[in-house]
Amino acid sequence: MKKSENIIVGISIGDLNGIGSEIVLKTFEDSRMLDFCTPVIFASAKSMNFFKTHFNSEINFNNINSLNQLVFGKVNVLNCWNEPVTIEFGKEDVKIGEYAIKSLQIATKALKEGSIDVLVTAPINKHNIQSATFKFPGHTDYLAQQLEGESLMFMVTDALRVGLLTDHVPVKDIVDNLSEELILKKINTVYNSLLMDFNIVRPKIAVLGINPHTGDNGVIGNEDDTILRPTIQKLKEEGKLVYGPYAADSFFGSNNYKNFDAVIATYHDQGLIPFKTLSFGQGVNFTAGLNKIRTSPDHGTAYEIAGKGVADENSFKEAVFAAIQIFKNRFEYNELTSNPLKKSHQKM
Structure with a gap:
């Protein structure tokens, strides 16, 4: 190392x-x-x-x-x-x-x-x-x-990790972009990243619903019942701790997110509004699922304050620390998975 x-x-x-x-x-x-x-x-x-x-x-x-x-x-x-x-x-x-x-x-x-x-x-x-x-x-x-690899926008802090099923997609096109194949791919990317990049042995993942109140039994849309629930059930049958769909409006305010290692949001603002509210400028954007490590701060160019010397560097600094830690975690994970004897020795 x-x-x-x-x-x-x-x-x-x-x-x-x-x-x-x-x-x-x-x-x-x-x-x-x-x-x-x-x-x-x-x-x-x-x-x-x-x-x-x-x-x-x-x-x-x-x-x-x-x-x-x-x-x-x-x-x-x-x-x-x-x-x-x-x-x-x-x-x-x-x-x-x-x-x-x-x-x-x-x-x-x-x-x-x-x-x-x-x-x-x-x-x-x-x-x-x-x-x-x-x-x-x-x-x-x-x-x-x-x-x-399979890229996924993964917003992370010490206390909260939010992945997205769809990222830079217009709201009107979200449902058209969702499929069982995509959902399985994205959730598995988060699951594997939690194992490999964050050293979480038995990841527990929550999935947020597509419609308000997850459709209210079809009254506000049936996509949660026809797309999300069956796919989540498949993941459970594989032995993965994946739960939901949860109504997004109450999930964060009730602190339910604290019971999970990661939260999967259906679309960009559903996940990033609560993430940026709760992360207080310490958030990091990590591109999970790739064979190399990339992070970034959770904000944009901020033209309105550019050059004034008042920009807050904390999110960028956290992005540097996150990249370093993920690099170390991934190295350790690869060492352990390629050397089962070392892994069993560490458990003794």
């Missing part, structure tokens, strides 16, 4: 006109972070020095042109471009979107090749990144194409 400080955390810089640069700088101004990992920021020395001056940061960057030049225990900046970039905080700019994607693509290539151990992505603008060569709603969809 790697030493903690030798875990290489790649950071895609995101939208340069947003708060990404600020939260990255604030996170690593705390030199104790270098006891847990060695960061590599995929951007450019010129851009990062601009941010350093603007935010009066005292970080000393180690500027590199190749990951072979990386120095452990330093904040490394990999030059992904050399030309100067005009940065206008708070402005949506297609050219800035191109730099965000360049950073993401080079960082993802490094992740695939094993040159970095994990990837933490700073926020992008989903609109200005669109081009003839990049047509993805966001990070998750791009990484799902680039990496192996």
Whole structure:
């Protein structure tokens, strides 16, 4: 197992006109972070020095042109471009979107090749990144194409984990996107992630209903009875502790979520509104189910406060810690599952 400080955390810089640069700088101004990992920021020395001056940061960057030049225990900046970039905080700019994607693509290539151990992505603008060569709603969809496995948006904190059956899908299309195959795939992805990434031996999962009051016996729709219940029953017959569907309106307010290791929401806002309310800015977006580890903060570019020095870095810092811990958990899980004797010895 790697030493903690030798875990290489790649950071895609995101939208340069947003708060990404600020939260990255604030996170690593705390030199104790270098006891847990060695960061590599995929951007450019010129851009990062601009941010350093603007935010009066005292970080000393180690500027590199190749990951072979990386120095452990330093904040490394990999030059992904050399030309100067005009940065206008708070402005949506297609050219800035191109730099965000360049950073993401080079960082993802490094992740695939094993040159970095994990990837933490700073926020992008989903609109200005669109081009003839990049047509993805966001990070998750791009990484799902680039990496192996079945991706799932998994929002996590110490006390709450929320997975989604559908993520960036219009509300009117949610039911059309649901099927037994999809539900089984997504719930199994969460189940396996709880085992492998969070070291939970016997995961217990709650599934939220599709309709208000889970349809009220067909009065408010029958999808909960025809789609969700039979699929959940199949998972139970496999021996998995999967329960529901639960009425979403009372599930979180009653603290019922505390009885489960993860909650599966049917659609984006059903899961993310309570998650972001309860996580108090400490939430992390983890792309579960892939063969590589990627996390991000649970917020966007926040143009309205960009450049003002008031952005809260806690969610980004938690994303770094989560990526490191998941990396360690996954390593330990793979060690145990590939060596049954070691596993049985530990139980003695």
